[in-house]
Amino acid sequence: MMSAFWVLLKRDLLLALRRRSEIFTVLFFFLIVISLFPLGVGSEDATLKKIAPGVVWIAALLASTLALDRLFANDYLDGTLEQLTLAPQSLSVMVFAKMIAHWLLTGLPLVLIAPLVGLFYHLPSNTIGVMMLVLLLGTPVLSMIGAIAAALTLGLRGGGVLVSLLVLPLYIPVLVYGAGAISASMVEGLSIQPYLLLLSAFMLLALIFSPWATAAALKISLE
Amino acid sequence: MTLEVKNLQCIRGDRELFTDLSFQLEESQLMMLEGQNGSGKTTLLRSLCGLYLQDQGEILWNGISIKKQDEDYRRELLYLGHLNGIKADLTVLENLRFNATLAGKIPSTDKLMQALDTIGLYAFEDFPTSQLSQGQKRRVALARLLISKAKLWILDEPFVALDIAAVELLQSIIANHVDNGGMVILTTHQEVPLTSGKIKRLSLSEEQDNLPSSAK
Numbered sequence: 001m002m003s004a005f006w007v008l009l010k011r012d013l014l015l016a017l018r019r020r021s022e023i024f025t026v027l028f029f030f031l032i033v034i035s036l037f038p039l040g041v042g043s044e045d046a047t048l049k050k051i052a053p054g055v056v057w058i059a060a061l062l063a064s065t066l067a068l069d070r071l072f073a074n075d076y077l078d079g080t081l082e083q084l085t086l087a088p089q090s091l092s093v094m095v096f097a098k099m100i101a102h103w104l105l106t107g108l109p110l111v112l113i114a115p116l117v118g119l120f121y122h123l124p125s126n127t128i129g130v131m132m133l134v135l136l137l138g139t140p141v142l143s144m145i146g147a148i149a150a151a152l153t154l155g156l157r158g159g160g161v162l163v164s165l166l167v168l169p170l171y172i173p174v175l176v177y178g179a180g181a182i183s184a185s186m187v188e189g190l191s192i193q194p195y196l197l198l199l200s201a202f203m204l205l206a207l208i209f210s211p212w213a214t215a216a217a218l219k220i221s222l223e
Numbered sequence: 224m225t226l227e228v229k230n231l232q233c234i235r236g237d238r239e240l241f242t243d244l245s246f247q248l249e250e251s252q253l254m255m256l257e258g259q260n261g262s263g264k265t266t267l268l269r270s271l272c273g274l275y276l277q278d279q280g281e282i283l284w285n286g287i288s289i290k291k292q293d294e295d296y297r298r299e300l301l302y303l304g305h306l307n308g309i310k311a312d313l314t315v316l317e318n319l320r321f322n323a324t325l326a327g328k329i330p331s332t333d334k335l336m337q338a339l340d341t342i343g344l345y346a347f348e349d350f351p352t353s354q355l356s357q358g359q360k361r362r363v364a365l366a367r368l369l370i371s372k373a374k375l376w377i378l379d380e381p382f383v384a385l386d387i388a389a390v391e392l393l394q395s396i397i398a399n400h401v402d403n404g405g406m407v408i409l410t411t412h413q414e415v416p417l418t419s420g421k422i423k424r425l426s427l428s429e430e431q432d433n434l435p436s437s438a439k
Contacts, residue, residue: 003324003329004325004327007320007321007324007325008321008325011310011313011317011321014313014317015312015313018312019312077306078306078307078308078309078310078311079304079306079307079308079309080308080309080310082274082302082304082306082308083302083308083322083325084325086272086273086274086297086300086302087297087326087327088294088297088298088327089294089325090294222274223274223275223276
């Protein structure tokens with residue numbers, strides 16, 4: 001079973017490497033949204049520090065929905081998804097491999113580029129650390145929740161827009177606590193621990209339910 | 224090993240595709256599924272794979288419902304549909320290796336190359352499949368048959384896009400599988416000559432039943 005898991009993970013990463021533009025569109029979208037805000041809102045030090053947590057997270061949410069409709073769509077069109085569901089492995093495991101690949105390609109780059117964002121917004125170094133940490137905890141949740149919606153809308157016309165409508169409201173808890181942690185880290189004496197614990201709880205919850213829910217949704221979409 | 228279908232019924236929208244369909248398939252048997260376009264051949268094949276849930280009836284593998292055995296059944300099953308199930312950005316060899324590993328085998332490169340050689344893709348192994356012709360892509364998908372250990376092959380129009388030589392090759396691959404105690408269900412308008420084993424025929428065409436109910 002594990003060999004099929006690894007071979008699928010490896011295949012998805014290999015496919016992305018052969019189509020690098022898809023990784024970079026997400027990353028550049030994230031950077032552009034983030035750099036537009038100072039131009040529109042003003043670049044005073046205090047304003048930037050105040051809006052930074054929300055802007056980073058909203059940009060991350062939008063960037064991750066951008067890549068969602070590709071998660072299963074290509075496999076669906078060329079028939080490999082059909083073969084995945086017929087493989088003698090649990091579909092949830094296969095779906096989990098795809099989610100991890102998706103996060104490595106769209107979530108992890110956002111975490112790694114976060115220090116640059118910190119510089120844009122004059123954030124103190126410990127806040128940049130916190131930002132990377134919460135992005136590390138939160139972006140997998142985005143990929144996992146997003147996968148459910150992507151599976152549900154598979155094969156529908158205009159599925160891409162529908163995915164955003166379905167998924168953005170579900171991202172709210174991650175947005176609230178993710179941005180809250182970054183804000184809290186800039187205030188003397190506030191602990192960020194509760195935020196981190198809640199985000200970790202979201203991640204565990206998503207880890208347990210999303211592969212199973214996505215697999216069920218895929219079976220319905222394939223019918 | 225047996226595949227048994229009992230009173231299968233399938234309705235799509237207000238159209239009854241088939242109803243009360245029963246048959247049994249045993250080792251060394253090949254079943255040709257016949258019927259005009261739109262008579263529900265593909266739907267039946269997808270139901271047999273568990274991809275499509277039938278409205279009524281049962282599909283039993285060795286006497287147990289396929290819904291209950293899930294992975295055990297899928298290990299014995301190889302399905303080739305209208306879509307080839309290969310990735311355009313991967314090379315021929317990578318595609319075959321991925322498909323084989325997914326089916327639970329970790330094949331050696333020698334064995335994969337041998338299969339590609341047999342299927343007529345010698346020297347194409349490092350080509351991205353996007354550069355191949357339609358027939359060659361079909362061959363990449365068919366190469367799975369040579370590696371598979373599955374007992375039950377379900378093939379939906381396997382001869383489409385193949386040239387004469389490839390059709391003959393595929394006929395002999397199928398006959399060989401039946402010879403070795405395998406089972407094959409396929410939809411095609413092409414005859415498959417067998418050296419041993421038995422051919423069954425199932426026809427889905429019953430003129431009146433296939434019309435939308437509003438037309439009756």
